[in-house]
Amino acid sequence: MKEKQMSDAFITSAFLALSGGLQDAYTYNTRNKVFANAQTGNIVLMSQNIMEGNISKGLTYLLPILAFIAGVYVAEQIQGRFQHSQRLHWRQYIVVLEILTLAIVGFIPGTHNNIANMLVSFSCALQVQSFRKVNGNMYASTMCIGNMKSATAALSAYHRTKNHMFLSQSTHYFGVILIFALGAGLGGVLSKQFGYSIIWISCMILIIPLILMHERKE
Numbered sequence: 001m002k003e004k005q006m007s008d009a010f011i012t013s014a015f016l017a018l019s020g021g022l023q024d025a026y027t028y029n030t031r032n033k034v035f036a037n038a039q040t041g042n043i044v045l046m047s048q049n050i051m052e053g054n055i056s057k058g059l060t061y062l063l064p065i066l067a068f069i070a071g072v073y074v075a076e077q078i079q080g081r082f083q084h085s086q087r088l089h090w091r092q093y094i095v096v097l098e099i100l101t102l103a104i105v106g107f108i109p110g111t112h113n114n115i116a117n118m119l120v121s122f123s124c125a126l127q128v129q130s131f132r133k134v135n136g137n138m139y140a141s142t143m144c145i146g147n148m149k150s151a152t153a154a155l156s157a158y159h160r161t162k163n164h165m166f167l168s169q170s171t172h173y174f175g176v177i178l179i180f181a182l183g184a185g186l187g188g189v190l191s192k193q194f195g196y197s198i199i200w201i202s203c204m205i206l207i208i209p210l211i212l213m214h215e216r217k218e
Helices: 010-030 039-051 055-082 090-105 110-130 145-161 164-212
Strands: none
Touching: 010 110, 010 164, 039 055, 055 090, 055 110, 090 110, 090 164, 110 164, 145 164
16 A cells, blocks of 8 residues: 655644744734735735835835745755655655744844745745645645635535545645634734744744654555
8 A cells, every 4th residue: 555644644734734824924914014925915016016116115025926936946956855865754854944944034123024024935935835735635735725726626526426535625625724724813813912933833833744744654
């Protein structure tokens, strides 16, 4: 029987989504209303500000976009280099890098929000590029629109075919969305009360999937 990795398990995806939601709420509420994950929103706001002549404000949204691109590139490079590593799974290297990156963000003052936003976007890109499946189905742990589409399509397929496999897929997708929302709510409330260091909660959450990935299940 083919071995199934813990990086593909729902429990791992749940903690990644919880962390992803918190990160997005964190940057929006504490770092000048910039999205860490939703680069579509950043592109919209960047374009609008540039066309209105607010070039410096437009660059505020451009920088996390570029950092996100860099994160995807670095994640792919790490996969290529450490894919056959016997010491650690290559995704564990990704999570360690993500934790270290977010830990630094908590020390960055509000005078350097652009740097903080770039690092969080870089971290999100590492995660979304490296963790792309839950129980064999494509998903995203740091954004919702693709998961929402897949959840609804699977639910529709279940109603047409009565195949419980589709119902299971839909449940997993909606579960990830709910957990992301919980992380976003937690991040939004706590970041308004306690400020920049709240991102360290995301680091602590990510330690759990790092540990889980030491396990394997059939």
